[in-house]
Amino acid sequence: MLTSQGEGSITQSGAVHGLGGVGKTALALHYAHHHIHLGDYSLVWWIDAMSPNSIEQSLATLAERLVPGWAAGAESASRVAWALQWLTWHPGWLLVYDNVENPRDLSPYTGALHGGHHLATSRRTTGWPDHAPTLALGILGADDATNLLCRLAFKGGSTTARERADAAVLAAELGFLPLALKQAGAYLCQNRGISIDAYRRRLQTNMREAADGIDAERTVARVWHVTLDALRKADPLAVSLLEVAAWLAPENIPHSLLTPSDSPPHQIAKAIGTLAAYSMVTDSGTTVTLHRLVQTVLRTATPRHWWSKAWRRRLPRGRAQAERALLRALSSPTSQETADEIRWDSLTPHLVALAATTPAGHPAAIPLVNAYSIAAHRLHQQSHTARAIPLLLTIVAQRKQSLGDTHPHTLTSRNDLALAYQDAGDLDRAIPLLQTTLAQRERTLGDAASDTLTSRNDLALAYQDAGDLDRAIPLLQTTLAEREHSLGNAHPDVLTSRNNLALAYQDAGDLDRAIPLLQIVLAQREHSLGNAHPHALASRNDLALAYQDSGDLDRAIPLLQTTLAERERILGDTHPHALASRNDLALAYQDAGDLDRAIPLLQTTLAERERILGDTHPHALTSRNNLALAYQDAGHLDRAIPLLQTTLAERERILGDTHPHTLTSRNNLALAYQDAGHLDRAIPLYQAALTQREQVLGDAHPDTVASRNNLASAVKLRLCGNQRQEPQQPA
Template structure:
């Protein structure tokens, strides 16, 4: 039974309706909250970095980049050397020299930093692995025995304690991956390189890196190619011509120079003439690929003659992830270790690979990989079978076997995913497919749906090719992929795939086959996530009736569907149907499922959500605390479902006015989601929206309003103008503007949100009522009592009918209507309504509650006004 978190809606006063982020977040969470022992945390504070600490490679040639280096220096130290939380970013084409520039900057200003740490940043996992390496460097006695996640947490703590460091995030694939670090680490400098020119958050300083000027490119080529500090005039002239032919691309210059240095009998001109005669084997690629393809062709022929094993190794590397490829993967049985070492040395000499300082792993440039894959021939393409065999040998033990096997699967997962992503049509072997399936299931169990998607896609391609698109095996894979898409927040892919699978299963297997019912449930969940509750509920009701008829009312599948239907009713605001349905799930005898079965835990979680919607905090909060404790015990501290429970509890604390406990919990959850999910993933947006409302409730408008504005813009872009989550974000921003006394903007947003909610959600949906309530308050705040009073009277009548006479939103609306009467000087209606509201608040919230005090003050003011009139 799964549910997805709902956006929260701010109330006009501190009390009021807020939707709760409830349900299982089926997403990849790698940035876990790790509880480190006190002595370990103290070490993060007390351990000092030895002078000159870094993991930098040796400085490379960086000619013709003085302007770019000066820009970097200004970007990093322009604020009198203070920390730069938005990393200045150098972006450009692969092979353009971004990493070389960053490395040269680090070496040039090395003495200005207490520590410089190079971070491979093409994925959240790689960033964490690099940070874990920092812990090993600074605190080896403890870190050598700690898990990678613990080492990462320690490194983050160390960076927070100590100022004056430089972090270089190299080859950032997604700018959003830096958010957890730019936000949390503000005691040093950040610098990033990326092929991405767009998508960087404001006010990130960015600089496009182009090719060096022709003269500098020629000098750079000579520096690589000529075994002399001063090239001859002829060499420099030939270098000019060759550099132009290579498009002045630094990587191409480096590789051509490496070839010439290794072959001193070949002149620059002879190399150029030979290069020009080559066929352009990557004609369909980007310009950089075409350039590298020509260089690679000539280098490859030389490698075949000198060291055939080097060619095999290089082709194998072409299909793996580009960074941190363990040498153990390349150690083929029967191969002499000395021969492998020689092959790697040859590849390094030709600049085809780089060997890590510890000699345990190698890396290959992504552009070289692109050319290797493009030019690979045969079936399977050259090197691919070797890469498959290498991973098969390394992953013979199931990840469930023991902790060591799980760590090995986690360590090699990037290479397995790279193999899946690069899978040529019809070339996948059964062994590779088996690895993909095991890896996908392993990631699913960990909650890492986003990372499982390419694995399922590769398995699906194999299945469609070999057994057909309508085979039960293919349909099963499609269903798994659809679930992964949904959990990853990609509903545009999930819904059509779910519809296709359901249609095929209905036709092939029949309307009541278990697989058909499972597909119907999955499609309903996808509709629900997309905000299409009408279709979701219809499907849930149909599937539930069929399940109960076939399997009985107490079967786990029936209970799961019953819980899913109940959560849809909650989202619809239909608590009269939701609560009894959820209570019927929880009423099952313990021997049916057990107290800590996921269905029971999720059921209690969602029942507490319904209690919150009804303002019953005394039952909701203890239930949420109990669910969180049980999930921490059963699933672990960092499981995505545990994370959801933590977020739900934070929301409940906020609803109850306990912001001191609510805000830190929300901030922790959001940091984890931002680290691993897309910045516009629905779960991330919901949590960011919840945190913004908490900031507003705490009176922190400086943080709350910009965050709300960002959430609305992201919702509009990612989900659409009329998605329920977008409507909630628009409502919340209107509330924020109102608190700033910006009545014009508030009224405009409320009117827009209300019109859209009436159209999309209906006249009495809780979100529609909330916006109508908000618009009335905006009128009231602007002194427009003529429009405020009739709107409040309408809203109060609807609240009393839908939510009941003592719901917090009803109570708030009642005293706001009294305030509107007071504003119109209608004391005859205002005072009795204030008296009713005060009595109800005292009974429900207590005599000292802030809301009770507010109403008491208004009532006293109204009575005084009445007394003044009588005098």
């Protein structure tokens, strides 16, 4: 593992963690440069690891760099897959994952790519795998901090005893924080006529702090205010560019987004150079990056004349230009459709950052809202709906302010936001929004209006996700009846309602009502749409699962095999629907006792979902749970239990203790503990699962009954002194 000086080597994967501003990124960069100089790596690639989406974007950019001609015509997912394949076949690389927010986001890559080294930087001190060594990076020691400050301020020249003593005092006041020391040193180097002591006194008179900031933020704020005063005198344009960058994503900000339309290129280049000289940005030549703490300070700084009512009505400095620059970049013509796709992929993180920092009292303008809508739609198409939440929140706020709370466009936006919350597993926010939207549509449009029926359907599905079938089924029945009355039996919306009602019946264990409905829907969709239409394939898959639930595997498995083959042919191997089909077929094989075919399919599905959706996406958690149960069926409890523990922990964190999926995970882990002979661990989990299922699902729900039976069986075994049993089918 590397040392705090950036020396040494990484065995396979490693992580550097510590507070913001302590120099994690700088250390990783030094390590990379040191080993490039030694010739240890054939390729070094820097990855923005704040989210699964940003990791994928960085990998897609790697493909663009290596094969620009092909990448220009490929979708983002294809570019990511190509980059991963290239890394698999070309060992000797280093991937640096910078600013990791969740260590589990890396497991699809660190677990699958073994031909090189993985190095992560993060504020997270826990959650790293046991096999990955970590280095805790703290603040500098007093002597090291003083040496760094002197080296930066005097460019390695000699210092007097007085200057060194003043540097020691200043370093202590800056909390020995490397980021603050670096910016202070850069300021002193650019302003040789100012002594260290004089600079320290200026800091003491500039104590305006970021609101509610942490210590690192307050320290950076003090340094920044003095540096900004100097920049205003040296190059006012540099300050304007910095204020624009504060509202965008911190990494990979194109120079074009910072460029005012009336500024000559040479002035822009000079301003960026000034910012780099003062260590306010890192310039790659085409993009700039700045530290998140600096962005926070810039956005929350209070202007001296904030008391002015006229000023308070204005957008914060730089915000308006950031909005104009993004709209200009998105509207400029491109030569081909794929180039437009790449542009949207690269600029969407900046749109999300802009939406997430919308100032209070300043709803977004209509052109910007339109751009947010396109970005949100693209994220939904890429199965990243939850990441569109900042965009949708801003859209709802703007439409409510400009159109009113009950305008059809406002209600549509609120419904979209609720569905994004539902996709993220946040039913506590999704359901009240859906309830409000339905009530307002019923009041303004009427009970039978198309949008009202859509709201009723969406609310019913959210209730179903929450396990509340007593409220879901009546809503679905009403929606189907209204749609049949107004649209006829064969309208696509009627078929969707009939299918949804059938699935709710199936969830309630009422297969006698579910299967006939699903058979009707499949026949009508095949007749009107054709056998290979996505909706017909979805119906075939749903009917197969109902047959499987009824124990009729002879009819279920052929249908699932056909559906998977068609989806792979039409949509591709890694499309979410193809992955769902692969998962379903694997579970059917498992039910049939064919674990040799089930487990490889489940392993592939989990790996693809983690890579495409991220480790904590609900579908990835479902795949992890399913693979664990297959390992358990095969007698591999040493593989099953860790996966079940991880899945339960993630579902508790993301979905909450009482979400139906969390309750399923708790029950499944208890069954695995019982199968391993650990009744002392199993029984408390059974008790918790039963109590919560009774509260959430009701006493008579099939899952509640299964929990009650599981607990009774475990207690009976403990009383008999028997620590092992054949576990029941997990609920």
